[in-house]
Amino acid sequence: SLKLKHAKKICKCRKQKVDGDEKPTRREAVSLELSSHPGQAIVLMRPTSDPVQVFKANFHQLGIGPKDSALHMCAWGDNIYDPSCDCILMTFQGSYKGDGIGLVPYSDFVKPGWPGCVSHFGFEINEDGTISSTQNPDCVVGIGLYPLVLVARNSPNRFILKYGKNLREGKTLSKVGHFPSQQRGLPLELSSHPGFGITVQFSSPLNLGAYRYNALGMDTAEDAIQASYDGRIISKAEDGSVFSLLLNKVNKVGSPVMLWRANSRSMTCWKGAINDFVINKEGSISPMHLPNMALGCPCLGHAKNVITVEDQAFADKQSLLKAKDITLSRHSPRRVMLLISFLFNFRVSKLKVKDM
Structure with missing residues (x-):
């Protein structure tokens, strides 16, 4: 499993989600550097300007890479949000072991229909630095196939x-x-x-x-x-x-x-x-x-x-x-x-x- 180096800081800076409030800013975002993999971090597999399209929905693949390329995100309610590209962390409904993790535009989260209807956006950053789905807390984010x-x-x-x-x-x-x-x-x-x-x-x-x-x-x-x-x-x-x-x-x-x-x-x-x-x-x-x-x-x-x-x-x-x-x-x-x-x-x- 992956463990965040700055998990406590992310949780401490968690912003509650209230209708009408502004989205978190880049200044509030924290590096997703890993303590479980020294020198490594959660990174984008390709630029946000070049996403993979899944049935006309933009999907940003994530991976493990140098800490200098780390994503900077923040906890916003029960979501993990990237203010630099206005994207949100997602997985699939049910949150089964082996399901993929990625970023999708925040607009896909707030609108009805595809791909939000098959996606799940709730995540919890645990005390030990792991990230788990609120739908299935027994599963944490890790390196899969x-x-x-x-x-x-x-x-x-x-x-x-x-x-x-x-x-x-x-x-x-x-x-x-x-x-x-x-x-x-x-x-x-x-x-x-x-x-x-x-x-x-x-x-x-x-x-x-x-x-x-x-x-x-x-x-x-x-x-x-x-x-x-x-x-x-x-x-x-x-x-x-x-x-x-x-x-x-x-x-x-x-x-x-x-x-x-x-x-x-x-x-x-x-x-x-x-x-x-x-x-x-x-x-x-x-x-x-x-x-x-x-x-x-x-x-x-x-x-x-x-x-x-x-x-x-x-x-x-x-x-x-x-x-x-x-x-x-x-x-x-x-x-x-x-x-x-x-x-x-x-x-x-x-x-x-x-x-x-």
């Missing part, structure tokens, strides 16, 4: 699958995705990050009625997802959920990759858009319309040491290619169907994995 994100095609952080060749050769499988596979699938263990594999981040997927989704990350190899592949769809064999990018016009380095399953196979395996992936010759994974990128994580790996010089040279060339336009406009009917399904079936709950 490395998230699965897009990286450059030739990045040393990209994933190289241990059984990538086997998955490529098995792509003749029919009807991969949406339905549980009749075959066990192959574990997504990594040769680029020995002892690790691609895993789910939430113990239970988030159910939004129209679809269910889970975040992906890197954890120990024994927990690696068992996957099937048909040349386009990468599916979790156990429940049929598939790898997917965010439904944005632009997915860039740092954009998350998730696991999702909609209410119909045609929606789950949306052809020609965000669910299309290719397993490259050397074992990396790229979105079909983003040949200049690959799946990876913020943790430096050994990709260049486990592939041939020729494969690395090819990856270098691929990294210079331009992204292909997936032209989301031609998928408007399905986007409308997804929206209608979302509006009529919306609910927020956690499912057991077997119910994914």
Whole structure:
């Protein structure tokens, strides 16, 4: 768990939240330097001017970095607020172990609807310096799994699958995705990050009625997802959920990759858009319309040491290619169907994995 070095000072300067009062100022903010990790602090993973968009909502990813780059925040009621960018600390409804922590604009907190309807903003700074969710005080903020994100095609952080060749050769499988596979699938263990594999981040997927989704990350190899592949769809064999990018016009380095399953196979395996992936010759994974990128994580790996010089040279060339336009406009009917399904079936709950 993470422990704040200046927890007492933050609590002492806590400002009560009263309607009509002004927001806390930068002068009241305190560094989120850590006593649990000397010389380190809670920091932004990317500038506030370049957030990750999750269904048109801005999300700022957090991580651990040098104390000189520490976030400066203050306790405001039961919220933790950053006056420098007018953002507030958030997690997901339910506050389960493994849920992500990030910053979202304060405007998302005060307005009804997405993303506030699936988010939780209440936090308590404890006497020992830990930060816990008011919804689940037994869970504290810590260092979790490395998230699965897009990286450059030739990045040393990209994933190289241990059984990538086997998955490529098995792509003749029919009807991969949406339905549980009749075959066990192959574990997504990594040769680029020995002892690790691609895993789910939430113990239970988030159910939004129209679809269910889970975040992906890197954890120990024994927990690696068992996957099937048909040349386009990468599916979790156990429940049929598939790898997917965010439904944005632009997915860039740092954009998350998730696991999702909609209410119909045609929606789950949306052809020609965000669910299309290719397993490259050397074992990396790229979105079909983003040949200049690959799946990876913020943790430096050994990709260049486990592939041939020729494969690395090819990856270098691929990294210079331009992204292909997936032209989301031609998928408007399905986007409308997804929206209608979302509006009529919306609910927020956690499912057991077997119910994914």
